[in-house]
Amino acid sequence: MQISVASASLRTFNLSSADPAGNRFPLLQSLREPQREETLTSASGSITTGSRLMPVYEGERFGWASLPAFYEGRKSSFVLPVEFEGRSAVLVGDGGAEDFRRENTSGTFPVDLWVFGRVRYKFGAAVTRRYVMRARCELRLPLAKAGFSPTDCDVRDFLMVRDSLLV
Numbered sequence: 001m002q003i004s005v006a007s008a009s010l011r012t013f014n015l016s017s018a019d020p021a022g023n024r025f026p027l028l029q030s031l032r033e034p035q036r037e038e039t040l041t042s043a044s045g046s047i048t049t050g051s052r053l054m055p056v057y058e059g060e061r062f063g064w065a066s067l068p069a070f071y072e073g074r075k076s077s078f079v080l081p082v083e084f085e086g087r088s089a090v091l092v093g094d095g096g097a098e099d100f101r102r103e104n105t106s107g108t109f110p111v112d113l114w115v116f117g118r119v120r121y122k123f124g125a126a127v128t129r130r131y132v133m134r135a136r137c138e139l140r141l142p143l144a145k146a147g148f149s150p151t152d153c154d155v156r157d158f159l160m161v162r163d164s165l166l167v
Contacts, residue, residue, distance in 0.1 A: 051117035
C-alpha cells in the first residue's frame with residue numbers, strides 16, 4: 001500500500017490550550033493499492049478498517065482522526081479529506097518553545113503524521129488475516145498559506161495479528 005499526503009496546511013497552531021482557536025489542520029490523504037505481481041484476478045485489493053491519523057509536533061500528539069472503513073481495488077487510488085481540530089496543549093520544553101517561535105516566524109512547521117490501520121488483502125474470494133499497518137509522513141506544513149508540496153509516506157511495517165487481539 002502506498003500512502004501520500006496531497007495537500008495540507010495549518011490554519012492555526014498554538015502550544016497553549018487556552019487559545020479558543022485551538023489547532024486546525026486540514027489535509028488530503030491519498031492511499032493507493034499498486035498492481036502486484038501476485039495478483040491473479042481483477043477482484044483483488046485491500047480492505048482497511050480501524051484507521052487512525054495522529055499528527056505529532058516535537059514528540060507530542062496534538063490531535064487525531066478516525067477514518068471510515070473502505071475497500072480499495074488494485075491499481076486504484078482513494079482520497080480522504082481529513083480535518084484535525086484540537087484544543088489540547090502541546091507540551092514542549094524550553095528548547096521546543098524556542099523552536100516554535102523560530103518556526104512561527106518562518107511560517108513552516110515540521111509535523112509527523114502517523115497512520116495506523118488494520119488491513120486485509122483480498123485475492124478473488126480469498127481474504128487474508130488482518131495485518132496492522134503503521135506509516136509515518138514527514139510533513140513541512142505552511143501556516144495559513146499555500147506552498148505545501150505533496151509528500152510520500154514511509155510505510156513502516158505490517159504486523160500480522162490474531163483476531164482475538166483486536167479490539
